[in-house]
Each structure stands twice: as C-alpha cells, then as structure tokens.
Amino acid sequence: MNEVRPLAVVTGASSGIGFELAKQFAENGFDLLVNAEDPGVEGAADRLRAAGADVQVVRADLATFDGVEQLYASIAATRRPVSAAALNAGVGQGGAFLDNDLADEARIIDLNITSTVHLAKRLLPDMVAEHDGRVLITSSIASTMPGSFHAVYNASKSFLRSFAEALRDELRDTGVTVTSLMPGPTATGFFHRAGMDDTRVGRQPKDDPAKVAKDGFDALMSERGKVVAGSLKTKAQGVASKVLPDKLKAAAHRRLAEPGSGK
Template identity: 45%
Template structure:
C-alpha cells in the first residue's frame, strides 16, 4: 500500500520548521524521506509514522558534499519517484562581521548556498526524467532586506530566493514547479542556535511554526511563485520592503539584530 503513496523528501527535518513541513506532507498522505544532522531525525520519523505513512530517516551532515550526496543516494535507493522536495536546510549566524568566525561563515555558505544548489541539481534532474514534481525552497524574509549583524546569513537567503525565482522560469514547460517560502521570525530554536538569543529579534514574539509550514505547503500545492510565512504583520513587512530604501531597512535590522553586548 505504501508504494501507492506519493513520496516527499524534506531536508533539515529533525525539528523546527522542517519537521512541521514534513508533518504537512504526512497529514496529506505522503510518505517522507527526511534528513537531519543529529539522532533526533530518528525520533522525528517515529512522530511522522503516527500519521499512517512511512518515514525514511537519514542522519547526514548538510555542510559537506558527501553529506548532501549521501541523502540523495539514500532517497534514490528507495527506487520511487520523488513527487515533492522541500529544501529546508539552513543555518544562521548572528554578531558583528568583524567578530564572527570565518569558519562559521564558510560553513553557513556551504549549507545555505552550496548545499542548496547541490541538492537542487540532483532533484531537478530526477524530476525532469519523470516530467513531474514540486520543489519548495525555504528562504527567509531576510531575503528582502539588508541584514547587518547577520551579514552573511541574509545574503545567503537572498541567493536562495533569487535561485528559486530563476529556476522556476527555466522549468515552466517541464511539469516541475518551484515555490519559495520566506518565513518571518518563527517559534523554533533558529535564533538561539545562531547566537542571537539576546537580540531584539531573538526575544521578540514569533510566528507559529505550524502556520508557517501550512502556508508553505499550500503555496507549493497551488503552484504559487512564493509565499511569506507568518502573520499579517510579517506579510506587511515584506510588502513594505519593496519600497523602503535599503539604508533605512539596514538601520532597522541593525537595531533588531544587534546583540546586547555589541556597540552601536
């Protein structure tokens, strides 16, 4: 019976928004192949199986070429067409650029940009051979503005948004659709993991991760170009960012993202 279900693959799905996205697919009858960097990915699989579907977990390091390739090989060995792919792996890094560690920044780039391109290449070539498929690329509302004190993170997400928009146009006649999800600040461990717990953003009210995941899933199913994930206020920020001058947005974000021990 499981072979009759569609298959979705979701990267970065051991917890947080990735797990919530996987739940959306499970609730809608998809089997899921999921990856994460810790043993929590196996606990996530157990949670997802409660929806009556099969979950295939793999622990993999998304910061390395081999880690990305290992997950794609794992999915390929299921010998099933991938009907939907959620490319959600991403990390943040807060702090003044002069103080942050270069190795941390290069790791961020390897995950948020290099890993995204790598996995998308594998997925697109697979879907092209089946002339069918849906891809959700998780970017961020940060893609719509400068992000001082997250000075490498924001541009990495701007790459993801532009990448999704560009690839969507290329694939218009192929049967494959691309949708970008731009979440606002969401109630996950993202900001604390990025070392931004003492920032205004880190301590502010967050969007509900289940809502954001549902919005992303529905946008993907409806073949929307992109969707801003979050409440009405978050969506208005994205609209305003289209016309607010870049220096004004940069100053606003600097105030929100600066850590308490950083000087103005």
C-alpha cells in the same frame, strides 16, 4: 491493491519549520524521506509515522559534499520518483561580521547555499524526466533586506530566493514547479543556535512554525512562485520591504539584530 503514496523529501526535518513541513506532507498522503544531522530526527520520524506515513531517516551533514551525496544515494535507493522536495536545511550566525569566526560564516554558505544547489542539481533532472515534481526552497523575509549583524545569513537567503525564482522560470514548461518559502522570525531554536538570545529579534514574539509550514505547503501544492509565510505582521513586513529603501531596511535590521539590543 494498496494505493502507492507519493514520496516527499524534507531536509532539516528534526524540528522547527522542517519538522512541520514534513508533518504537512505526512498528513496529506505522502511518504517521507527526512534528513537532519542531529539525532533528534529519529524522534521526529516516529511522530511522523503516527500520521500514517512511511518514513525513512537519513542522518547526514549537508554542509559537506559527501553528506549531500549520501542523502541523494539514499533517495535513489528507494527507486521511487520524488514528487516533492522541501530544501529547508539552514543555519545562521548573529554578530558583527568582523567578530565572527570564518568557519561559522563559511558553514552558512556551505549549508544554506551550496547544499541547496547541490541537492537541486541531483533531484531536478529526475523530476524533469518524470515531467512531474514540486520543489520548495526555504528562503526568508530576511532575503529582502541587508542583514546588519546577520550579514552572511541574509545574503544566503537572498541567493536562495533568486535561485528559486530563476529555476521556476527555467522549468516552466517541464511539469516541475519551484516555490520560495519566505518566513519571518519563527518560534524555533534558530535564534538561540545563532547566538542571538540577547538581541531584540531574539526576544520578540515569533510566528508559529506550524502556520509557516502550512502556508508553505499550500503554496507549493498550488504551484505558487513564492509565499511570505506566517503572521499578518510578517506579511505586512513583506509588503513594506518592496517599497522601503535598502538604507532604511539595514538600519531597521541593525535595531533588531545588534548584539545587546534586547537588553
């Protein structure tokens, strides 16, 4: 009789940290249900299948209520318990708050915050009923500092870190654990999509997404509450953020994220 593999759900899985998280699950004995809005998720799924996982793809825009419901309906249709979920989908938008379009800022809130709360609300009752489950929520080292010229994004990641830590405490006697993943600047398409190619942070060397995902996966499976993931530089930044005053952190973020700072 074939052994039944546990099922993991990964959002934002077409590239970057999300794809690398899905790869970690595939290489460690999980089947996958992966989500992204873009068509690249189909090619990502093919690469994940090469690692031996059964992979189901759900293309849906999680920035919409219907998109999250579509994803959860597909999860429910598997009739399999979700052993692990990486709620990773997210977006950013660089630039001054006064200059950015409201629609772009609202999408950050809709995707980063609202969809994470919505999907957690759907998944967690099922996990608690099974007395088993692990949830990884992708926050950021940005959650620890005021985000000058990235104001809504940093605030969204602060929400996610607080949300993850609160859920972890609420669920401590249920058999379900919640882990906050806090990467630093990572070599993905994030900064280009956020319009930050001309910034210092957009041009500086970045962490390997595979290393970030490995740190996050290991923390999740070890049932740790949070992990600052990536390079030693990022981990040192996490330590420094605990002691530096917000005024200095905001000024440092300005130097990194202000438009034109990379010229």
